[in-house]
Amino acid sequence: MGFSNIMDSNSYSPDQPLDPATESLIAARERMLGRSYRLFYERPVHLVRGVGTRLYDADGACYLDAYNNVASVGHCHPHVVESVGRQLATLNTHTRYLHNGIVDYSERLLATMPDEIGQVMYACTGSEVNDLALRVAETHTGATGVIITTDAYHGNTAAVTAISPSIGGATSMGPHVRAVPPPDSYRTATEELAGRFATDVGAAIEDLQAAGNGVSCLIVDTIFSSDGIYADPSVLAPAVELVRRAGGVFIADEVQPGFARTGAAMWGFLRHGVVPDLVTMGKPMGNGLPIAAMAARSEVLEAFANGVPYFNTFGGNPVTVAAAAAVLDVLEDEKLLVNAAEVGGQLRDDLAALAGDHPRIGDVRGAGLYIGVEIISDTGEPDRAAARAVVNAMRERRVLISVCGHDGNVLKIRPPLVFSDSDVDWFCTEFAAVLASSF
Incomplete structure (x- = not known):
């Protein structure tokens, strides 16, 4: 199957071992929906409920949604x-x-x-x-x-x-x-x-x-x-x-x-x-x-x-x-235009501060609550593998993001517009931990 940049830069690969229940659900999905459909992350997330910026999986675990602009004013508003x-x-x-x-x-x-x-x-x-x-x-x-x-x-x-x-x-x-x-x-x-x-x-x-x-x-x-x-x-x-x-x-x-x-x-x-x-x-x-x-x-x-x-x-x-x-x-x-400007600005500032300590972050850019973080190699080249590793490490810490860009090396941070200061703190705490453990 050909590689799709927008679909496959952060998609599940069937060579990843998973628990039997998840593998069974994935197999049933593929059998009935076909192989064109893709799943996010090396370990796909089985979601059952959402509210605001929070998503909950089948085991009751809570995730911070920093990706879904579809539920723009928050899940189940x-x-x-x-x-x-x-x-x-x-x-x-x-x-x-x-x-x-x-x-x-x-x-x-x-x-x-x-x-x-x-x-x-x-x-x-x-x-x-x-x-x-x-x-x-x-x-x-x-x-x-x-x-x-x-x-x-x-x-x-x-x-x-x-x-x-x-x-x-x-x-x-x-x-x-x-x-x-x-x-x-x-x-x-x-x-x-x-x-x-x-x-x-x-x-x-x-x-x-x-x-x-x-x-x-x-x-x-x-x-x-x-x-x-x-x-x-x-x-x-x-x-x-x-x-x-x-x-x-x-x-x-x-x-x-x-x-x-x-x-x-x-x-x-x-x-x-x-x-x-x-x-x-x-x-x-x-x-x-x-x-x-x-x-x-x-x-x-x-x-x-x-x-x-x-x-x-x-x-x-x-x-x-x-x-x-x-x-x-x-x-x-709820003045969400103002919230996007203020909370998004805070998130960009905090990410830029983290970037100052990590040479593998080449750039932090965006507007409002649409932010890109460019992950580069030691030589300054786009690093698709490292970006993917960051995304999956964040998923393991229950923070959901993705990637974009020609080289699949730009972290895509695009949360619901009700993202709050406490959500920024949660995000940046986990992101800092991932950077410390990955580079």
Whole structure:
């Protein structure tokens, strides 16, 4: 089976001996689900319950969740649970019937975005809305060329797999796609980042035009999460300007950096000072329930809207909209944007202090509660094996994180937005112990 960077950098390998009960469950899972599915960690975790930032396994052991942005306002948040239960007990149907919920929620959602973005369409997953955004962009521009970053991940439909090189394995990047290096703030001077990224995007534009594809869009995750977490806010504006001059549009994939994750703004693109043409969002939108959306400038959406009837049976149904509305309530009522900035800043500061004593930590970077820690070798090269060892050592200490980046050497720390000062203390205590025992 081919190696998938995003799936296999921190996955269970069947050559790891486990207790009989776990091995039996894994065997049953593989027999019925097939081998495409992956599990985290050398010793997979069997979870049965969650609350806030805590997860509990089948033996009752408590874990600190420092990875799951899906449960963005915390596992089983009572307001979300109550809102979903109430709506589920009342009505759940689809968008071909009138319902106030989707209209009210859409108004609230669009109010968090710049005035230029005025319409929204719904689906169930980030993959679906990224697929939809590609269709809208192509219809609007009449071009097919797409520009991405070298380790992008935008989903798993056929169309978005072709723009997701980090999936790897037997998949391949589409012939209409050009990949550019991400703005690597660790290896590139700050003053050179924006210019270098724009230069690379410009070269991709020229190549697409020469091949006859034209330029449909630039699509990026605005914190470059699968590329290794690069948070510098200067890099996007010059590149977006080049794409628009070439007739293309800019799609901001906010599935990971959106909904207050970066602590600076509700949406990652706002940190960069750009207004996208299309915005996609998913995972944290419903705190784990399957709801996703694509917001758009009305003039960009017009050709698609007039020419293609759109319907998604479950997209925007009353129950998932109730969950999404409850998430907005919690973000506002519990001031989680401020919490992401303050607690995330404390976590970065504490990690940077630990890094000062450990030469195998090359960089600590990120924004809000999205942090990357680069693990390097004694010679300064990316160290995939060491990063994997750290992740699994943290798992043994019941703290859950993962890895990302081209070389699988960047620790990915992305906890629920309700992460607290005490959670930071727990995390850093265990991380310091792992560093002391590993290096």
